Amino acid sequence: xxxxxxxxxxxxxxxxxxxxxxxxxxxxxxxxxxxxxxxxxxxxxxxxxxxxxxxxxxxxxxxxxxxxxxxxxxxxxxxxxxxxxxxxxxxxxxxxxxxxxxxxxxxxxxxxxxxxxxxxxxxxxxxxxxxxxxxxxxxxxxxxxxxxxxxxxxxxxxxxxxxxxxxxxxxxxxxxxxxxxxxxxxxxxxxxxxxxxxxxxxxxxxxxxxxxxxxxxxxxxxxxxxxxxxxxxxxxxxxxxxxxxxxxxxxxxxxxxxxxxxxxxxxxxxxxxxxxxxxxxxxxxxxxxxxxxxxxxxxxxxxxxxxxxxxxxxxxxxxxxxxxxxxxxxxxxxxxxxxxxxxxxxxxxxxxxxxxxxxxxxxxxxxxxxxxxx
Numbered sequence: 001x002x003x004x005x006x007x008x009x010x011x012x013x014x015x016x017x018x019x020x021x022x023x024x025x026x027x028x029x030x031x032x033x034x035x036x037x038x039x040x041x042x043x044x045x046x047x048x049x050x051x052x053x054x055x056x057x058x059x060x061x062x063x064x065x066x067x068x069x070x071x072x073x074x075x076x077x078x079x080x081x082x083x084x085x086x087x088x089x090x091x092x093x094x095x096x097x098x099x100x101x102x103x104x105x106x107x108x109x110x111x112x113x114x115x116x117x118x119x120x121x122x123x124x125x126x127x128x129x130x131x132x133x134x135x136x137x138x139x140x141x142x143x144x145x146x147x148x149x150x151x152x153x154x155x156x157x158x159x160x161x162x163x164x165x166x167x168x169x170x171x172x173x174x175x176x177x178x179x180x181x182x183x184x185x186x187x188x189x190x191x192x193x194x195x196x197x198x199x200x201x202x203x204x205x206x207x208x209x210x211x212x213x214x215x216x217x218x219x220x221x222x223x224x225x226x227x228x229x230x231x232x233x234x235x236x237x238x239x240x241x242x243x244x245x246x247x248x249x250x251x252x253x254x255x256x257x258x259x260x261x262x263x264x265x266x267x268x269x270x271x272x273x274x275x276x277x278x279x280x281x282x283x284x285x286x287x288x289x290x291x292x293x294x295x296x297x298x299x300x301x302x303x304x305x306x307x308x309x310x311x312x313x314x315x316x317x318x319x320x321x322x323x324x325x326x327x328x329x330x331x332x333x334x335x336x337x338x339x340x341x342x343x344x345x346x347x348x349x350x351x352x353x354x355x356x357x358x359x360x361x362x363x364x365x366x367x368x369x370x371x372x373x374x
Contacts, residue, residue, distance in 0.1 A: 003064035274302030
């Protein structure tokens with residue numbers, strides 16, 4: 001797995017149970033996965049020599065992020081090493097403009113969009129779809145980075161003064177009023193076997209996912225089925241192998257595709273404790289072309305809340321309180337140094353009463369980070 005973050009760390013846990021040799025390319029020996037994976041190679045994901053040296057001896061290369069340059073991945077393929085998802089598929093997660101074009105061509109529901117080169121092109125788009133609108137950099141953004149809500153042409157001009165990453169363009173999209181944000185996750189193997197997890201509701205705070213509820217509360221069955229069918233269709237059409245997360249807006253008229261992630265995803269962390277097979281195990285099964293595991297939930301509801309860094313660097317001191325207060329709580333920390341707003345870990349609770357689960361999960365996350373002290 002290229003990338004040594006928490007996704008690689010949690011994938012490693014699934015690899016242990018399956019008895020799979022697991023190697024990680026991490027940027028530093030202090031990254032989350034590097035702390036626990038014995039076979040860690042230190043190197044940068046955009047260094048061809050480092051990636052090729054890492055890939056030699058691997059049967060399959062996969063990712064915990066989408067930022068490896070396509071030309072490097074082609075060189076890995078030339079070594080005879082499988083790359084899953086393929087560079088051709090990963091391209092649509094790396095470039096939002098290419099993703100929007102592919103989804104539009106396949107008839108998937110998306111917000112109105114256009115590639116704009118200047119504020120003078122953004123202004124008529126804004127006038128057509130209505131202000132505010134959204135400007136995105138087509139490459140390099142994640143967790144809300146590179147996404148700007150602009151309220152008029154002057155604000156659009158100020159945003160577009162920012163330098164773009166190599167190969168990136170500005171993508172203008174309509175601002176979508178939504179009932180909720182959803183995520184539909186599927187896993188697909190090279191031979192085309194696919195499974196679909198329950199559609200979940202996600203909550204974003206300052207561009208970072210802070211809460212996931214499975215299944216999405218209040219979502220009509222027909223909308224859930226529409227989202228799952230759409231995710232499976234996108235996965236098949238784009239040739240994705242492994243996990244695919246389709247982030248969606250639920251509107252009064254149905255669902256619209258917001259983003260794609262071709263890897264395990266924050267919206268699927270609940271599956272470790274709340275599903276028969278976690279997203280991490282199914283990602284491994286998929287990229288190794290093993291039969292996929294059941295995505296069935298193991299409880300009526302599962303709530304996952306992210307633990308974001310605050311002013312308290314010692315999270316361990318809170319264990320006694322949160323674990324004694326709620327023995328059903330599942331706590332996952334990522335071994336990161338504490339920094340305000342940084343994803344330090346997550347908590348998960350499963351059970352029959354959604355209001356109780358929401359209270360329990362948020363209390364644990366808040367106590368761990370010092371927001372509450374009782």
